[in-house]
Each structure stands twice: as C-alpha cells, then as structure tokens.
Amino acid sequence: MAQHPTLAPRIFDRPLLRARLKRALRQGADDFLLERATDDLIDRLAPVQRTFRDILDLGTPRPALAERLAAALPDATLTRAARVEERADPRWAGVVADEELLPFGAERFDLIVSLLALQGVNDLPGALTQVRRALKPDGLVLACLLGGQSLSELRTVLTEAEIELTGGASPRVAPFTDLRDLGSLLQRAGLALPVTDTDVLTVRYASMFGLLADLRAMGMTNALVERSRKPLARDLLARAAALYAQRFGDPDGRLRATFEIVWLSAWAPHESQQKPLKPGSAKTRLADALNAQIVHE
Numbered sequence: 600m601a602q603h604p605t606l607a608p609r610i611f612d613r614p615l616l617r618a619r620l621k622r623a624l625r626q627g628a629d630d631f632l633l634e635r636a637t638d639d640l641i642d643r644l645a646p647v648q649r650t651f652r653d654i655l656d657l658g659t660p661r662p663a664l665a666e667r668l669a670a671a672l673p674d675a676t677l678t679r680a681a682r683v684e685e686r687a688d689p690r691w692a693g694v695v696a697d698e699e700l701l702p703f704g705a706e707r708f709d710l711i712v713s714l715l716a717l718q719g720v721n722d723l724p725g726a727l728t729q730v731r732r733a734l735k736p737d738g739l740v741l742a743c744l745l746g747g748q749s750l751s752e753l754r755t756v757l758t759e760a761e762i763e764l765t766g767g768a769s770p771r772v773a774p775f776t777d778l779r780d781l782g783s784l785l786q787r788a789g790l791a792l793p794v795t796d797t798d799v800l801t802v803r804y805a806s807m808f809g810l811l812a813d814l815r816a817m818g819m820t821n822a823l824v825e826r827s828r829k830p831l832a833r834d835l836l837a838r839a840a841a842l843y844a845q846r847f848g849d850p851d852g853r854l855r856a857t858f859e860i861v862w863l864s865a866w867a868p869h870e871s872q873q874k875p876l877k878p879g880s881a882k883t884r885l886a887d888a889l890n891a892q893i894v895h896e
Contacts, residue, residue: 607721607722607725608721609721609824610721610773610823610824611719611720611721611773611822611823611824612822612823612824612826613697613699613719613721615822616682616719616818616822617682617683619818619819619820619822620660620682620683620818621683621818622818623660623815623816623817623818624661624683624818626816628816628817629816630660630661630663630816630817631802631813632715632800632817632858632860633659633660633661633663633664633714633715633817634663635800635860636714636715636743636860637663637664637667637714639743639798639860639862640664640712640714640741640743641667641671643741643862643864644712644741647739649709649739651672651675651709651710651739652674652675652676652709653675653676653678653707653708653709653710653735654668654672654675654676654677654678654708654709654710654711654712655678655679655680655703655707655708655710655711655712655733656668656677656678656679656680656691656712656713657680657696657698657701657711657712657713657716657730657742658680658681658682658696658698658713658716658717659679659681659712659713659714659715659716660682660714660715660716660817660818662679662681662685662688664712664714665677665679665688665690665691666690668712669690669691676692677690677691677692678691678692678693678694678708679691679692679693679694680694680695680696680698680701680702681693681694681695681696682695682696682697682698682716683695698713698716698717698719698720698726699720699721699722699725699726700729701729701730701732701733703733704733705732705733706732706733706734706735706736706738707733707734707735708733708734708735708738709734709735709737709738709739710738710739710740710741711730711733711734711738711739711740711741711742712740712741712742713740713742713743713744714742714743715743715744715745715860716742716744717742717744718744718745718773718775718776719773719822723776723784724784724787724788727740727784727785727787727788727790728787728788728789730788730790731788731789731790731867734866734867735867736867736868736869737866737867737868737869737871737872738866738867739864739865739866739867740790740863740864740865740866740867741862741863741864742862742863742864743860743861743862743863744775744776744860744861744863745773745775745776745858745859745860745861746775746776746777746778746797746859746860746861747775747776747777747778747859748775748799748857748859749775749857749858749859750772750775750856750857750858751857752843752846752847752854752855752856752857753771753772753807753810753843753856754771754772755842755846756807756839756840756842756843756846756847757771757772757835757839758771759839759842760835760838760839760842761835761839763838764832764834764835764838765835769825769826769827770821770823770825770826771821771823771826772821773821773822773823775859776861778795778796778797778859778861781793781795781861781863782794782795782863785863785865789868790865790866790867790868791865791866791867791868791869791872792865792866792872793863793864793865794863794864794865795861795862795863795864796861796862797859797860797861797862798859798860798862799857799858799859799860800857800858800859800860801855801856801857801858802855802856802858803849803853803854803855803856804853804854804856805852805853805854806840806843806844806854807836807839807840807843807844807854808836808840810854810856
C-alpha cells in the first residue's frame with residue numbers, strides 16, 4: 600500500500616516534470632548524464648558481496664539502467680517504477696509510479712537503485728523514508744541525484760541578466776540538494792551505514808544555447824512551481840549568453856557547465872550490521888589510541 604507523503608513545500612511542478620520527460624523521450628535524444636551514471640552504478644555495485652533477488656529501479660528517467668541490471672543479474676526479479684508509461688519489457692515488471700508515493704508493501708526489495716530522479720521530489724526525507732520501508736532488513740539503497748553545484752553558471756547568468764534588464768528575477772534553475780545534508784537525511788529516514796560522495800562533471804559547449812538544448816533533450820528544463828510563466832525574452836537570453844561567455848569561457852572560446860552528481864548508499868537496519876559502541880563501553884582511552892602523552896601539572 601502506498602504511503603502518503605507528509606505535507607512539504609511544493610518546489611517542483613511534478614505533472615510538468617512528467618510532461619517534460621515524455622517530450623524528451625519522444626524526441627529520442629541521448630542522455631549523456633544518465634549514461635555516465637548508469638556506468639558508475641554498475642561499477643559501484645560490482646564489489647558488493649551480496650546476492651540480490653528482488654530489485655527496484657526507482658524513477659530512473661529511462662530504462663537503460665534496468666536493461667543493464669537485467670543483463671548482469673538474470674536470476675533476480677526486477678521491478679521498474681517509471682514516472683511515465685513505457686513499452687512493456689519481459690525482463691522486468693513495469694509500473695508507473697511517483698517517487699513521492701511508492702505503491703509497494705513493506706520489506707519488498709533487497710536492492711533499490713535510482714538515478715537522477717530524487718532531485719525532483721518535493722519531500723526528499725519522505726521519499727527516503729518510503730525507500731527504507733520498502734527495503735528488506737539489510738537491504739541496500741544505491742542512488743544518485745544532482746547536487747548543489749549543478750548548473751551554477753547558468754543560474755548565475757540568468758539571474759544577473761534578468762535583474763539587469765527587468766529589475767527583478769524569477770527562479771530559473773532548481774535548488775539542488777547539498778552533499779552535506781544527505782547523510783543526515785539518510786539517518787533521519789532510518790537507514791544505517793550511510794555513505795555519500797560526489798562526482799563533479801564539467802561539460803563544455805560552444806554556446807549557452809547548446810547547454811539549453813541538452814537540458815531540453817534530457818527533460819531537465821525549468822519545472823519550478825514559482826517559475827515565471829512567460830517565455831524567456833530574446834534580449835534576456837542574448838544578455839545571459841554574453842555574460843556566460845564572459846564569466847565562464849575557456850581560452851579556446853568554449854563554455855563550462857558544471858554537473859555535480861551526488862551518490863548515496865545506505866542499508867536497512869539489521870542485527871548483523873556493525874554498530875557504534877555505547878557511551879562508556881570503550882576499552883581504550885583516546886589518549887592511548889592517539890599515542891599521546893598526558894602531562895599532569
């Protein structure tokens with residue numbers, strides 16, 4: 600049974616996110632960020648000494664990850680929860696589901712993976728809590744989402760250009776989650792042994808308009824609730840493009856765009872897992888551990 604999310608601020612227009620993804624899928628363009636993240640997840644999963652039998656691919660924008668998992672783990676039962684309806688594939692069970700409202704019972708999966716989806720939920724703590732509930736004891740969640748450095752250049756120039764031309768600015772680029780917050784969010788969700796790290800990718804473009812075309816092809820254009828409903832004016836785009844070239848151009852004339860991919864992993868609690876010592880139960884003094892000499896005055 601699905602768990603209803605807690606009341607959280609509506610940052611993202613979720614129906615619009617799905618519509619943008621549908622449009623991107625119809626166009627059929629490549630998603631280089633998802634391809635990189637898929638390769639990275641397979642590499643990260645390889646050294647885990649565990650046999651996974653029930654796997655959920657949660658919200659990954661395209662089925663590329665499910666295809667790789669089906670090939671690598673043919674004996675596992677794979678479920679793909681997609682944001683939009685997809686063509687049926689006999690290698691997995693496909694459902695249309697929202698990352699904010701999971702339609703699965705408790706302790707269903709021993710591995711949940713998700714690529715570049717969770718940055719678009721309105722209630723990330725609530726989504727992680729539902730992931731925790733859907734994991735079997737000692738089950739693993741391994742996911743990535745866009746981090747706070749992502750598209751910092753584009754955010755800067757669009758804001759400055761709009762203030763310069765109109766005297767104010769509306770939000771144009773999403774406020775992505777900071778790496779430092781994710782570890783505490785995992786623990787808050789009841790997950791154990793949390794680990795987070797980041798992979799900063801710099802992509803270079805001939806112009807800002809090449810970046811905007813890629814974002815559209817990946818279904819990542821502005822879906823903020825507080826966005827302006829007016830299309831970006833030509834003079835604003837031109838000014839932003841000029842600022843981009845001035846601020847973030849390399850000597851060869853190409854422009855930098857930052858994508859921060861934040862990785863997180865954690866386990867559903869289980870009695871076999873390593874646990875911190877209780878206060879006062881340590882057998883070694885900190886001074887001895889540090890090989891320090893205590894001087895008495």
